[in-house]
Amino acid sequence: MIVSLVVAYDDCRGIGRGGSLPWHISADLALFKRITWGHHIVMGRQTFESIGRALPGRVTIVVTRSLENVPPGCHRAASLEDALAIAGQAGEQECFVIGGGQLYRAALCHADRIYASEIQGEFNCDTFFPPIQPEEWDERFATTITDERSGMRFRFRVLERRGRALPMPDILSEWANQG
Numbered sequence: 001m002i003v004s005l006v007v008a009y010d011d012c013r014g015i016g017r018g019g020s021l022p023w024h025i026s027a028d029l030a031l032f033k034r035i036t037w038g039h040h041i042v043m044g045r046q047t048f049e050s051i052g053r054a055l056p057g058r059v060t061i062v063v064t065r066s067l068e069n070v071p072p073g074c075h076r077a078a079s080l081e082d083a084l085a086i087a088g089q090a091g092e093q094e095c096f097v098i099g100g101g102q103l104y105r106a107a108l109c110h111a112d113r114i115y116a117s118e119i120q121g122e123f124n125c126d127t128f129f130p131p132i133q134p135e136e137w138d139e140r141f142a143t144t145i146t147d148e149r150s151g152m153r154f155r156f157r158v159l160e161r162r163g164r165a166l167p168m169p170d171i172l173s174e175w176a177n178q179g
């Protein structure tokens with residue numbers, strides 16, 4: 001099973017402020033939906049509470065040591081490793097860790113791939129994506145996307161851990177097929 005991180009961060013690797021996203025970029029949300037659709041998604045308890053519900057079309061796994069119950073249709077895991085095991089046992093091919101900061105830190109060493117939306121600017125964040133070692137990663141794909149509604153531009157990059165022979169990400173195959 002491929003373990004992937006999906007993240008949007010700003011120029012300072014900031015990802016969140018006051019428990020929610022510091023920006024609203026429809027094009028990035030749409031991208032997130034396309035990347036994760038039909039797959040298992042794993043998130044920390046704080047991120048789950050900020051979203052407030054299970055996301056449709058995906059299997060949600062909440063990593064928490066404190067929450068006893070999660071809503072119907074969601075799984076609870078006491079550790080990231082347990083969450084990945086749940087997805088693996090279900091036959092998942094690519095499992096997506098979707099944040100937040102604590103969970104990214106725990107997941108980075110397990111990650112084969114990172115889908116990163118690099119948002120231009122500094123957003124005064126209080127939560128951050130961990131630093132990565134550039135020599136451990138290869139850029140598989142990069143493009144600049146403009147959000148039609150806000151006019152904001154961001155760089156979308158797919159990084160893969162050096163030395164891993166991974167199949168092409170589904171979203172890149174889809175884009176290639178669309179010409």
Ligand SMILES: NC(=O)c1ccc[n+]([C@@H]2O[C@H](COP(=O)([O-])OP(=O)(O)OC[C@H]3O[C@@H](n4cnc5c(N)ncnc54)[C@H](OP(=O)(O)O)[C@@H]3O)[C@@H](O)[C@H]2O)c1
Pocket residue numbers: 006007008009014015016017018019020021043044045046047048050063064065066067078079080098099100101102103104106127
């Ligand atoms: N920009 C982005 O792409 C993005 C994506 C997701 C989230 N965010 C933002 O990130 C912020 C939330 O991040 P956060 O770091 O505060 O919280 P978080 O990682 O979402 O959740 C932290 C909680 O998850 C549980 N947890 C995390 N790691 C664990 C581990 N290894 N084992 C067991 N439990 C673990 C713990 O829950 P218990 O306390 O219940 O034990 C912990 O308190 C929000 O602002 C959110 O909007 C941004």
